[in-house]
Amino acid sequence: MNIGEAASQSGLPPKTIRYYEGCGLLDAPARDENGYRRYSSADVHMLRFLQRARGLGFTMADCQELLDLYRDKRRSSADVQAVARRQLAEIDRKIAELRSMRHTLADLIERCHGDERPDCPIIDDLAGIAAPADAMEPRR
Amino acid sequence: MNIGEAASQSGLPPKTIRYYEGCGLLDAPARDENGYRRYSSADVHMLRFLQRARGLGFTMADCQELLDLYRDKRRSSADVQAVARRQLAEIDRKIAELRSMRHTLADLIERCHGDERPDCPIIDDLAGIAAPADAMEPRR
DNA sequence: GATGGGGCTTCCAGTTACTGGAATGTCAAG
DNA sequence: CTTGACATTCCAGTAACTGGAAGCCCCATC
CATH class of the missing domain: 1.10.1660.10 (Multidrug-efflux Transporter Regulator; Chain: A; Domain 2)
Incomplete structure (x- = not known):
């Protein structure tokens, strides 16, 4: 074909x-x-x-490794599992990073009134002016 | 400086x-x-x-837009919020994608005994041999 | 005064995993 | 015979940097 x-x-x-x-x-x-x-x-x-x-x-390097294991009929499943675990850890790292971004961003968006006024907590935060709500001292 | x-x-x-x-x-x-x-x-x-x-x-293009808004004292906060909402949606998309990968990968890792034997559900799944556990018919 | 170790400049190349496009060749249908 | 869909190669571009080379500049020390 x-x-x-x-x-x-x-x-x-x-x-x-x-x-x-x-x-x-x-x-x-x-x-x-x-x-x-x-x-x-x-x-x-x-x-x-x-x-x-x-x-x-999986990265292309991982794919190479996995293909080699695929072709090797005497592989140990532990080797395959190790590659997969590495990838799982990487995914968890990325998810954690994204969740942290999401947390901050969602908070800023919520505090922005989103109308025609220029006043904006998102810009203020990026400019380093205001602290995000969850970084402030709780009231009493 | x-x-x-x-x-x-x-x-x-x-x-x-x-x-x-x-x-x-x-x-x-x-x-x-x-x-x-x-x-x-x-x-x-x-x-x-x-x-x-x-x-x-934020991408560099987004950063450009945000910097422009930062410098524009007559901006509307709605414009800033729109950029941030776009980014939030993008983050959510990525998180969903990663979570889906994580789900599949964690399942495969769990089902792999991870010893010296060549027999491996991870390889089998990639090769298209076996269906993941959660795609199989539940017993009774 | 020479030397050494930073820091600064520019420019080029490499990274990841493709994707688009140009120029060209091949094949089957109408 | 021409058209259109496929195939081939090679070059270039994407995002956002990062590394390295070659070459000034500045300060301190011997």
Whole structure:
């Protein structure tokens, strides 16, 4: 099958498939006489594997590692789990960072009256003028 | 003050300050006879403004908009709020995406025994072999 | 006066994971 | 025979920096 078919079966755009190949993430596939890449269903399995792994946020380096483990029939599941745990920790870090941003931002938005007046706690906070509400001393 | 001092007072590295200037986010500052950038405390205010805005995840384009609003004394707070709401929505989108990844990943990790055996639900899921537990039919 | 260690300048390149576009070649249908 | 959809390669751009090289500038010390 051609790259277009492999693309629609794997969910990866043709450009991305070529890109992964160029990066060495995938072996170069066989070519037809006209120079077109020819993909087997085993190739499509690899592509889908990558598509799912990337969908879970694994970096391309992680994907490389996971593909190597996938191909290694004598792998230990502990090695796979380690890669996944690393990724989980990374996701947790990002979620925590975003939640912290969200907390501050939501507070500022709530305190902004959002009308035609120029007076604005969002700008004030960014300018370092006012402290956010939850950083102020509680009343009594 | 020189760029190093402005950097430590604003929390932005010198490289980043020059980068922002090159992008047009900041006006080029005055220069001393030796060619060094000279920053005023007003300049440092701008830098800190940027540092905080970037810390809340605003893009550089958003920062530009916010700086413009900051400088516009006749702005309406509604305009500022609109930028912030956009950013909040973006953050929520990212959090949702990460949480979905986290959900799947945590489930896979939990189901992987993580020992020396090659058998691994993480690999199986990526390869499209097994369905995750929460996608399976509940028992009875 | 030479030297050494910062800090400052510029510019170029690399990062991540693609994506868009140009120029060109191939194939099947009408 | 032409049109349109596919395929190929290569170059460039994205976001927001960051690292490094090559070269001034300034101050202190020997």
